[in-house]
Amino acid sequence: MKKTAIRTYSRNDKLISERRDHIAQSVAPLFVKKGYERTSIREIAEACDMSMGALYYYVGGKEDILQIMLDYDLTLYTKFVKELVDSSGSLPPREGLIRVLEQYFKASDASQDLTLFFYQETKSLQPSAREIIKGRERSLVAEFEKLLARGCKSGDFKIDNITLVANQIVVTGHMWALRRWLLRHVCSLEEYTRHNTEYFLTAVGAN
Amino acid sequence: MKKTAIRTYSRNDKLISERRDHIAQSVAPLFVKKGYERTSIREIAEACDMSMGALYYYVGGKEDILQIMLDYDLTLYTKFVKELVDSSGSLPPREGLIRVLEQYFKASDASQDLTLFFYQETKSLQPSAREIIKGRERSLVAEFEKLLARGCKSGDFKIDNITLVANQIVVTGHMWALRRWLLRHVCSLEEYTRHNTEYFLTAVGAN
Amino acid sequence: MKKTAIRTYSRNDKLISERRDHIAQSVAPLFVKKGYERTSIREIAEACDMSMGALYYYVGGKEDILQIMLDYDLTLYTKFVKELVDSSGSLPPREGLIRVLEQYFKASDASQDLTLFFYQETKSLQPSAREIIKGRERSLVAEFEKLLARGCKSGDFKIDNITLVANQIVVTGHMWALRRWLLRHVCSLEEYTRHNTEYFLTAVGAN
């Protein structure tokens, strides 16, 4: 759980972690609302209730703040999915998948703005930081792979390319966020969930 | 085909149109490479082989340039899809769909960077301009709706929510661009095409 | 007479040259008074009667301003010495040397602050810029070498290491500037001149 590569003047690891988490939480609504580039350090400091100097005590630069925030939320999200997948382990694979999809789409709906933000601003990161974020994203996909793999093992599912399907599940959630402005007039979240659940059941050979 | 709402000092409509098309074409690679916010007017002017003054003669401000460029490329893309759909009108619906998907995914692959850019920078527009872009996007979806509607009319397809499926086709193309970094290690474009074609055939009840 | 390596937005060479000369002249008293590091861009802009933006239109950064100023004054100084040496060409070598030394020390006295500044701030330059300045300094030394070489050729002087003596002349002028605070209580410029003239006559074997 290293936060490395981000410069700090503090050598108190606990404080660093605390402050960076605080920054990640405080800055998210601001970033989501105004976009990364359009948000000034001054605004960030204000939102964090810190002085600009204090901010730069725990962070090497503006871009680090973006990385910290993306990392924080993606980690949180991955944890959420992991718990979801794990908690559905007691159900038969088919019912487990149905339940996970339902909850995942519900969560996707709740964190629309954040999802959009991820697609928009990841490119603002340096390649090295981008790799870290991509790693987190892969972890997210991996959680769904676990779910699918379990079903394959038990013989309930039959899947050619597990990663592809897992990615497709993730993306289907994202799509609800990215295209809400269009989908809003087309179907409700419930219909969207039903439609896609049916598809994925077919795709995994469980229909 | 109004270009309105964008201020200009010129009253020669033909010239305005010409210059704006030129700007749209010249600025695209720059925007795609550096991002909208990080591209300066000076760079834009240079890429367009115009002086900064000339730029402002045909355009109200930096944001207008983004709108013009997005509008231009989206219109072009919509036209491409329209021709694709129309040209497949001679085929039976099932084969038409297969062909359109294949060509569309191929085109998605070719214009990856642009697609990514659309998702990233549309939010940099004012609401009014964003609406215009959304309208273009809806036109794009509508082309696929046409294709699907034709199949329904002939009885070959059976679809609950045509718009939903059409949108799903569009987004599936986008996802190849947005998630290429992950998908690259998972499957080739051909596999991606095959996988999704199969899905959509099922989704329209033609499998 | 290239001014290269210094970024500019202008492509009008004449204007660039003019503005940079203007900057060099305007900034000198400020730099000499406050030192390079302690002088802010805002102060520089004010002294140049330019806006900060205009400044950065002709100059890539603060350090460039230092380089431009050092270059400008050193070039001027070298030209002065060159003319001095050339104009003494009509005199016999011994008398020429005496005259040149007298004038050079007088000039050293007049440009004390500038000399001090050179020793202090050359180190603020990047190595590449420092090389340029060193080149100018070598040109200055070369002028005195010319004078000494002439005397050697005619048989009036007898010198082992011409560059060493030429450099010593230059530095003797500098020292009047660098150690004025001490020398002031020890001797007048006239005495300093007499003392060192006698020395150099001995050193070149013309006493």
Next chain:
Amino acid sequence: MKKTAIRTYSRNDKLISERRDHIAQSVAPLFVKKGYERTSIREIAEACDMSMGALYYYVGGKEDILQIMLDYDLTLYTKFVKELVDSSGSLPPREGLIRVLEQYFKASDASQDLTLFFYQETKSLQPSAREIIKGRERSLVAEFEKLLARGCKSGDFKIDNITLVANQIVVTGHMWALRRWLLRHVCSLEEYTRHNTEYFLTAVGAN
């Protein structure tokens, strides 16, 4: 040996003295390498192995640190020269001068960077602190004056202006440091020493 005018919170004179000596020694390489202005208090504290707070406990501000360091090194250097001059007291004046010059130039060669630093950064001091440093420099010159005066007394030397010659000796050492970049290609330290020794012997009438 007052260290006055420099604020401190401590009232333990021994500790003050110890810490300031420690600071002077620790900070020198840093200052020499980066320059005074470009060195931050944080770096200084780190180099001194002290906290920033501790630093300010024994020192009034950043500038005091510069003064302390200059004072410390100049005092050390003066002591070195004093011992050199005293130890040559057993030799006849002419041989004493030769020996002192040789050792002094050797020492000048060894402390080039420091010498350069003195010329560059003394101006960063407030006038009052500058006076203190000048006093130390005068003490240095005074040591050489002692040497010359001894020779005059014994009738071996014949000098008009002892201070001027003493200063010239000091400066000749400095010159080796200040102009090394040029002299390097012109002569070795040995040649430089020989050349100047000969001169000074003439200047004091001992050749």
Next chain:
DNA sequence: CATGAATGAGGTTTCATTCAT
């Protein structure tokens, strides 16, 4: 129509210094 020099507000970042602990 076209040019590009000029503006200056506002961006990010640094850093000497203080003070609660």
Next chain:
DNA sequence: TATGAATGAAACCTCATTCAT
């Protein structure tokens, strides 16, 4: 005594936009 987190003024620099030519 000692610590180091916090401050915020001020540093350097960029850039969208204008307007005299």
